[in-house]
Amino acid sequence: MSISVQGITKVFSNRRDKRSMNTVLEDISFDVNEGEFVSLLGPSGCGKTTTLNIIAGFLKHEDGNIYINGEKVNKPGPDRAFVFQNYALFPWMKVSENIMYPMKMQGAPKKERQDRLRDLLEMAHLEEYANYYIHEISGGMKQRVALLRALACDPKVLLMDEPLGAVDFQMRQMLQAQLESMLQENQKTALMVTHDVDEAIYLSDRVIVMSRDRGRILADIKIELPRPRDRKNEKYHQYTNELSDILRTALNGEVKNQGDEELLEFIEKTDKKGNKRVVFAEKAICNSNK
Ligand SMILES: Nc1ncnc2c1ncn2[C@@H]1O[C@H](COP(=O)(O)OP(=O)(O)OP(=O)(O)O)[C@@H](O)[C@H]1O
Structure with a gap:
């Protein structure tokens, strides 16, 4: 089954001041084809979870439509299963x-x-x-x-909100491999929210990068690597660099404070074995809000 997101706009009333409104998503459109695994990547607060919740039918939206296999949906259904972050x-x-x-x-x-x-x-x-x-x-x-x-x-469609967010690095890599083989075996259409560039590349057929500017889509990148993916592959590194650059641009466009260099350092992490892993670090974003 395919997912089609067409012109979605979502406005929240501000949690502190109910009279002021916050347009989190404006005219957002993308498709996920049948059997495809797509990741939504982007800074904290850019509207990834909101997008997923709207597709799941948990949240109402102001404008636009969601289609599952060509049929308009506006409430939850057994065709879409959801894996929660917690x-x-x-x-x-x-x-x-x-x-x-x-x-x-x-x-x-x-x-x-x-x-x-x-x-x-x-x-x-x-x-x-x-x-x-x-x-x-x-x-x-x-x-x-x-x-x-x-x-x-x-379910024909699997919606996952940081499904591996709460586990440590080693366990995460093991689960990524398991998740991949389970989904390959079951031929699901999957849309996953993640902060982790490496995870997005390892699992996805396509990675969509959103910005905090009303959820604007900055990039939609096809990951053309054979499965299971080899992290040592040269092209794998190229994708990592490409996505990191896009995220840097997003951060640079959004971070107005002094000390940006320090913030950007949070983006690249190296594990004990020396493997580079790129994470769109929460801390950097939190600092940027100061
Ligand atoms: N129920 C709500 N009421 C008011 N504002 C909300 C509500 N839910 C989300 N928001 C706001 O919408 C924006 C997008 O939130 P969302 O959770 O979709 O972002 P996200 O990209 O998933 O962030 P994270 O990566 O931190 O989980 C944020 O500014 C958030 O404060």
Whole structure:
């Protein structure tokens, strides 16, 4: 199934002063083709989550339309599954019950639910943890459970808001590889919000970069690399540099304070093995608001 975002405008009333309005998105348009994995990248507050919530049908918008496979949608539906940043799992349920919850709500027969559960747990290497409660499993496992719950009803479209945001670097790379193979296996159309340039390149067919100027789309870049992706590939580095430059431009355009150089340093991080990883660091953006 494809997603088509056409001319979306979203205005919020200011949280502190209800009379003043904030146009977060203005006339935003893009498409995600069937089976494509697209990432939304951009500075904090540029409207990535708002865009995803509008597509999910969680938020109303002022203008424009969302089409799923050519059909206009304006409320949530089983065709679109959502993976939340903070997992949003049910702590009073076991891993298996969490995963099966959407199928149960849809009234799927018990046998079908059990078969699906077995397949999903196997796919994510979580068979041993089916009867654990959520507080008994690690952050990386919670992330996988949240993803399996989203995949349970076999949605055609997967919307993910920083699905790997809460796990450490090593776990994140492992989960990226797992997420990729799960999505390849299931042939999903996916739209993901991320701050992480490396993650966007590793997972996406296309990366869309948004700016804080009413969500304006700065770039829409096709990542033409074979899968699974090799971080050591020369072209992989070229994409990293290209996207970093676009983000730098976005930051430079937005950061008006002195000390910009210091802020920009936050953009590039190097892990213990010396691999460069580019992150659109939250801290830099926070500082820029001073
Ligand atoms: N319910 C709301 N009421 C008022 N303003 C809101 C609301 N939700 C979001 N905003 C504002 O809309 C803007 C965009 O927020 P959004 O969460 O979409 O950004 P984002 O790009 O996802 O940011 P981050 O990367 O930090 O998660 C921000 O200025 C935010 O304060």
